[in-house]
Amino acid sequence: MQYLAMDTNDIRTNLATEQYLMNSDKMTPPFMLFYIEDPCIIVGRNQNTLEEINKQYCEEHNITVTRRLSGGGAMYQDRGNMCFSFIVPANDSQFGDFKKLVQPVVDALHRMGVTGATVTGRNDIVVDGKKFSGNAMYTRDGRTFCHGTLMYDVDTSAVADALHVPEDKIKSKGIKSVRSRVTNIKPYLKPEYQNLTMEQFRDELIKQIWNVDTLAEAQKNEYHLTDEDRREIQKIGDELYYNWDWVYGKSPEFTDKKRRHFTGGTIDARFFVKAGQIKDVKIYGDFFGTAEVTDLEDALRNQPYTMEAMRTVLSKFDLTKYFVGIDPQEVVQLLVG
Incomplete structure (x- = not known):
């Protein structure tokens, strides 16, 4: 199985890369992508962006806002978070079966010390009843991608301040606030994994998933973007992820x-x-x-x-x-x- 570790921290370019590689023949499924973001919010495909975010807070704190192809809810990310994607043939998985697709990540976290990590609800990974990973799925033209987050050392106060989580969603989970609902996995990891940079954490996770002792061994399976790839990725980014109409759209007047x-x-x-x-x-x-x-x-x-x-x-x-x-x-x- 191949993988790509993104070399940019812009969520818009990374989502465009994900879409490009899913729809091209440059990498043969199954394969994985890993990316680390500057502060951003990614809303689900069918969400009303302005109702999901605290727009003033996002502007004041330079938080990028974009929309993804997959459904699900809005997610806040920063440099303390790592994203991963699995791209697989659609006939290899039942749509919505997040547990099956994210199991290699959960198994890797178990080996790294987060033994209580479990997939719960429809698309969350939790430890001690608190969420540290949200996942979303999208399928088209015979391929499915499942992308998720791993909160390693995220600013959880920013999660609450940047997002508007609807009251009915909070109540349905039996909790009082978004702050009480999320956690970082850093303190749950073995001591040798608790003081890593995000890049080091990503590399350790790659080693665990590929079951190798050194990153050099895993890098035999690493894909590197070509100039042609980057040109096509930029086109997708301009059309969608950097495009105001795609991100915000026009909310219709309603009665x-x-x-x-x-x-x-x-x-x-x-x-x-x-x-x-x-x-x-x-x-x-x-x-x-x-x-x-x-x-x-x-x-x-x-x-x-x-x-x-x-x-x-x-x-x-x-x-x-x-x-x-x-x-x-x-x-x-x-x-x-």
Whole structure:
């Protein structure tokens, strides 16, 4: 299995690199990517960016904000955090099976001393009931990537100040605040791993995953970007991750809001209704899916804003592809209720 250790700390370029390598034939799945970021927030594909972040705090503290291709919730990262990605053939994994994909990382952490690390909920890795890793998944054209975070020595106060975590999400987890929900793994590691730079921590993790004694042995499997790769990555970055419209988009005016937090994620639907007709609709949330919710939005647009009409439209779709882990009947009940 090959890997790439990113040489940039800009989340936008790193996400563009991930997308490029997933869609090219430069590396054969399965392979892994590792990257370390300057302070940033990455919102999920279907989230309303301005409602997820403290925009003033982000601007004052030079926190980069961007949007990823995968679903899930917003994540704060800084130089005390390490990201990893697995890119695998889609038929090698069931979409949403985070435990299977991140198991090599969990096993490596166990060997490094974090023996209590477990995958829990739909996409978290925790120790002592506190989250130190969030993961998201995306699948297209026969390939799936699962990317996650590892909080080694993150400024946890910045996590709380930079993000707006909805109250219903906090309550659903039975906790009082985002600060009480997260932790760094540094104090759980064996003593020899507790005073590393992030680059050293990354390299130690690589050695554990590849089961080798020296980094030089693992580097036999390392991929290095070419000039051609970098040009293509820049194009993707300019089109998406550096693009204001992609990151923030335009939130439609709405006259009705329907929101509910499910075990499989939050759905927050906004409808702009005029003269009894749906003129615009936007479905936000931190849910995961293998299909684009824009399909549903397009189908509902210009339909009568009635239960019967909306049920008829939604009955034409396999909603399990759009909201993985959420009962389709409950989705319909929320949207048409």
